[in-house]
Amino acid sequence: MSSDAPFVNRFSAFASGFLAVVLLQAGWGWWLNSGRGVLRTSLVLLVWSMVVAAARQGSNRWDRALAIWLGAISGSMAALFWIGPGTIWPIVLTMAAAISGVAVIAGTLVGASARSLWH
Amino acid sequence: MSVPRKKKCAVVVVFTLVVGSAGPTWRLLAQSRWTISPEPVQTLKARPAPPAVTSGDRGATYHALENQAIRVVTEFADVTAVAQRGPDGELSTELKDLAGNEVATFRVHRVDADNDSLEFVVPGGLTRHATRRKGLRPTLDWSNEQAYSFWKDQASLESATLEWQDMLIRPAGARRRNPGSDALQTDTEWTGGFSATVIRKVGTHTSYITKQATTGVVFISAFKRDGVEIGFSQWWPQEQTFAWSFPGLTDGYVDASRLQPNGGWTFAPDMAWLNTQNLAFQQFHAQASFRGALSRPQGWLERIESFIAPTLIANEPGCDYLHWLDQSIFRPCCDSHDRCYEKQEPACGWSSWWMWWSSWQCTMCNMWVAYCFTTAPGSHVLHRFP
Numbered sequence: 411m412s413s414d415a416p417f418v419n420r421f422s423a424f425a426s427g428f429l430a431v432v433l434l435q436a437g438w439g440w441w442l443n444s445g446r447g448v449l450r451t452s453l454v455l456l457v458w459s460m461v462v463a464a465a466r467q468g469s470n471r472w473d474r475a476l477a478i479w480l481g482a483i484s485g486s487m488a489a490l491f492w493i494g495p496g497t498i499w500p501i502v503l504t505m506a507a508a509i510s511g512v513a514v515i516a517g518t519l520v521g522a523s524a525r526s527l528w529h
Numbered sequence: 530m531s532v533p534r535k536k537k538c539a540v541v542v543v544f545t546l547v548v549g550s551a552g553p554t555w556r557l558l559a560q561s562r563w564t565i566s567p568e569p570v571q572t573l574k575a576r577p578a579p580p581a582v583t584s585g586d587r588g589a590t591y592h593a594l595e596n597q598a599i600r601v602v603t604e605f606a607d608v609t610a611v612a613q614r615g616p617d618g619e620l621s622t623e624l625k626d627l628a629g630n631e632v633a634t635f636r637v638h639r640v641d642a643d644n645d646s647l648e649f650v651v652p653g654g655l656t657r658h659a660t661r662r663k664g665l666r667p668t669l670d671w672s673n674e675q676a677y678s679f680w681k682d683q684a685s686l687e688s689a690t691l692e693w694q695d696m697l698i699r700p701a702g703a704r705r706r707n708p709g710s711d712a713l714q715t716d717t718e719w720t721g722g723f724s725a726t727v728i729r730k731v732g733t734h735t736s737y738i739t740k741q742a743t744t745g746v747v748f749i750s751a752f753k754r755d756g757v758e759i760g761f762s763q764w765w766p767q768e769q770t771f772a773w774s775f776p777g778l779t780d781g782y783v784d785a786s787r788l789q790p791n792g793g794w795t796f797a798p799d800m801a802w803l804n805t806q807n808l809a810f811q812q813f814h815a816q817a818s819f820r821g822a823l824s825r826p827q828g829w830l831e832r833i834e835s836f837i838a839p840t841l842i843a844n845e846p847g848c849d850y851l852h853w854l855d856q857s858i859f860r861p862c863c864d865s866h867d868r869c870y871e872k873q874e875p876a877c878g879w880s881s882w883w884m885w886w887s888s889w890q891c892t893m894c895n896m897w898v899a900y901c902f903t904t905a906p907g908s909h910v911l912h913r914f915p
Contacts, residue, residue, distance in 0.1 A: 439735065443852040495879040496849025497870055498863060500895075501902050505851060 423462060423474040427481025427514075428488075430454050435489040442506060455482055455510050456517035463521025464528075475518040482510040585665035585696045587796065592666050594805050594812070600718040601669035601801070605711050608632060608680065610673035620667055622676040633683070635676035637667045647698065649679040649686075657686055662693045670715060670801030671696060674708035681706070715800035722755040723811065725804035737770045737782055748800060752807035762807055764798045771798060775810050776847060776855055862901035869894035 434441055434451050441447035459478055463471045486506040490499060586592075596614075603610045612622040620637040631652060638646040645661035657679070661667065678697050679686065689700035697706065718724045727750035736743040748764040752775070760775030772782035785793045796802075847855035848863035855863075870877040870891070877891035885892045 440850055442850055445853055448853050490850060493850075496851075497877075497879060498849055498851065498866060498898055499879055500882055501899065502850045 419466075419470070420473055420477040423477035424481040424484075426458060426462075427455070427478035427483075427510075428485040429481075430458060431482050431485030431510075432489060435485075435492075440489065440493060441486075442502060442509075448509060452509060452513040455513040456520075459514045459517025460521035460524070461517075463518040464525045465521075471518060471522055475514050479507075479511055479514040482514070483507050486510070585662070585671070587666075587802070590809075591802075591805060592668070594808050595668050595801075597719045597808070598669050598717050598805075599720060600716075601673060602714075602716040603670060603673040603677070603712050603800075604714040605677055605708075606713060608677065610676050612669040612672040612676075614669060620669060620672045622669075622672045624676050624680050633676060633680045635672060635679060637661070637672060647675075649676065651680075651683055655683055655686055657691070659691055659698050665696060668801065669717075670799075674712075677708045677711070678706055681708075709799045712800055715804065717801065717804040717808075719808060723753070723808060724756070725750050725752045725807050727751075727800040727803045729800070734765070736768060737765075737772070737784060738768055743768070748798075748803055750800075750803035750807055752804075752811060754811075760807060760810060762803055762810070764803055766798075769794055771806075773807070773810060775807075776860065779810055859902060862898050865901065866894055866898035869897065 431441070431451065434447075434454060438447060438450065441451040455478065459475055462474050462478065466474070483503070483506065487503060490502060490506075496502065587595075599614050601612045603612075607627065609625050609627075610622050611625070612620060614620055617639065619639055622635040623631055624633040624635070626632050633652070634650045636648045636650075638648065640646055643663070645667060647659045647661060649655075649657045649659075665671075675697055678699065682689075682700050682703065685700045685703070689703075691698050692701040693699075694703070694705055697708070699706070712729075714726065714728050716724065716726045727748055729746060729748050731744065732747040732749075733742055733744045734747070735741070743765075745765060745767040748766075750762050750764075751758050752760045752762070760773065760778070762771065762773035764771050768784060770782055770784040774780040788794060798806075847860060851859070851863070854860065870881075873888060873890045873894070875888075877888060877894060881888060881891035882895055885895075
């Protein structure tokens, strides 16, 4: 991560990704159990990454994206182990990481593009 | 490389990655369906209201399916009733206590198409005879319930006159009884290796109506072929909602409002009905799939599905916590992994993933499922799990 990204920024981004998944879990249950859950979580992460990328200027937007993604993975891990891991939990977490990663990258790209277009 | 050019390259690489990932992700989304969710609700076409389902007669289709049953075991708290259908169509129930001793028998002797003679015997004592009520079509589960009811009434059977109370023969004036509500479990066996087990329990689920977590009584029927679960259904009496999932065949739910065009629930689903309905799902949808397969080229998904049958469920049907993929090409990986886990002694569990040294067989199962997921469906077709 670049040195100009304050720790608090990365931490809050991490916490937001973590909280997003945990709150979605509390509201709708495990997100990889249904197509609707996958869509909902992906959209939340995508929109949030977009907002974060569009709101702040600087080269550290990918640091924040990475933090959001790591937060989402940690949230998924916490939720999964809270409800009781199934027989293929490493694969479940890998899938969670892949889908949330795509959502965060896409959101960050869109947010960054929107910001550069706006300014 | 200049900074703007670097940026351009980075954007192109990331964009390529995103677009490249979106394809398979979208395909997975399109392939997958969650087992019991609001989306796959069966839309029932409006049609004229069916004739009322009279007590003891659930229509020709139901009884044609029920007639295929060869054995029904109903477990009550104090006795177990085992009903069998003989080659001549006669029904007989043996009532056994918890120690396995026969405490009573009940037989339905066929007289002619419209008449049956009913015989209840307590070994070494009481015997009562009666004739079947008009309009009642004897079933194996009814035979068990009638036998159980007789056994409960045996103290007053000796001297009392008998009367029909709805579907049951009771001592005249006796307080009404519903033996079905005393049943803890019902097992039904059909020819062809099909069987179903229904239990009653208190469960929590997301209500189909309020969408809130709801706790209540639920009947869960697991349908099996050659001992391997291939589908299940649930009846939530408080919500009047029936949900089912037969991977590869059908899934969905209906409630009273969705059945409104057909007159709502015209009967109260019970344990025997759940099991019979499961047989109907399997038979009718399998036939439909077969006819469909004859009329069109078989798709890759169908080929994989036919390859994986019969499926086996170690704890949850399908991919645990990845039920999104239950209808996708990854389903065979999950079922094979479950099967692989079940074969091991002692059984594997989630900790087998990190305590890899505890069982090499479990580790092999895990390695195979990882391989299967990364190469699906090829690995499953070409290789067998340990």
